[in-house]
Amino acid sequence: MKKHGNRLKEFGENKLEDKKKESIIIRFFKQFNDFMIIILIASAIISAIVAKLEGNNDYIDSIIIVVIVVFNAIMGLIQEAKAEKSLEALKKMSAPIAKVKREEKIVQIKGTEVVPGDIVLLEAGNFVPADCRLIDSYNLKIEESSLTGETMPVLKDSNVILKEDTSLGDMVNMVFATTVVVNGHAEAIVTETGMHTKVGKIAKMIITDEAPQTPIQKKLAGVGKTLGVRVFINMCFYIYNRFNKKDISSRNVYDISRTCCCSNSRGLACDCDYYVINRCY
Incomplete structure (x- = not known):
């Protein structure tokens, strides 16, 4: 730890x-x-x-x-x-708690304690605690209206390899902070947290008025x-x-x-x- x-x-x-x-x-x-x-x-x-x-x-x-x-x-x-x-x-859509795998043990921690490199376990009804790259997924559908405005759940696939310039709405091998798991389950590794996430960048524009x-x-x-x-x-x-x-x-x-x-x-x-x-x- x-x-x-x-x-x-x-x-x-x-x-x-x-x-x-x-x-x-x-x-x-x-x-x-x-x-x-x-x-x-x-x-x-x-x-x-x-x-x-x-x-x-x-x-x-x-x-x-x-x-x-x-x-x-x-x-x-x-x-x-x-x-x-x-x-x-x-801020209200941020995950209050997160289930992560640390040192081969599954533990439940505060959402604010999630760090890059953590293995996050996602299940239906969970808020995604941070921006993550999917490692394994099963029929995973994510509702991303907080980021893209699209109300229809997006089917995610951990096996897809995307180009670097892929748009946010087409990143099917990624899940993002404040989005909601509506179906399936998955494991994902945290890549960005806090103000470095996609939603964090939106929040920064609101705070600094740098749109x-x-x-x-x-x-x-x-x-x-x-x-x-x-x-x-x-x-x-x-x-x-x-x-x-x-x-x-x-x-x-x-x-x-x-x-x-x-x-x-x-x-x-x-x-x-x-x-x-x-x-x-």
Whole structure:
């Protein structure tokens, strides 16, 4: 048992890490730590300055932009809360106990004490305690909806040899942490535990918010930077003409400010409606 204790120290406990708790105020202000949000706030300030310089006290544009920014922050908080609930749900699906074979003896241990190299015995109704390579299986079916979203049980086969680039849903010679044995029985050797498992990597993305950007998010980020430069250049022309007492319309400043709002994905629909209606008017 001593070597298993050493492995436990080396690899750590077989459990998912907790997300660092922060107050709702700190989380709210963190929603503004984004380039697109900064562009939105700059647009609101620009619109307010222009309205003040022209003396018409028309702050509707600034108010609408601020409302959209606050709405975005609230939506961000809601999404974070949902992500935390998802993490808690994953933790609840971790196996509380596991039956393993150590030193030719079958023992029952806590799920957190499972280490790489352990031989795990799986039976119908068990949660899989860690990512494992099947050694022997008999009519083994695993429900993997927590990982793949597929509700139909997957038939596993220990004799199959797969390529390295095989997708997760097709790894029939592997079983993964938090999945459920619905039929059959098997023996498997633990390959990964804790945050190194497939579900652990998902939990890490939730904790650190490191999910890869979608193509549309990448394009919107590029558009936002381009529009930010346009706002800056337009304001420079406006201020220059203002100080030189030249007659210049602030229409472009307003238009670019609103376009910046439209480039934000969550505020897209409501601000596009506002922009189109205002332009038609």
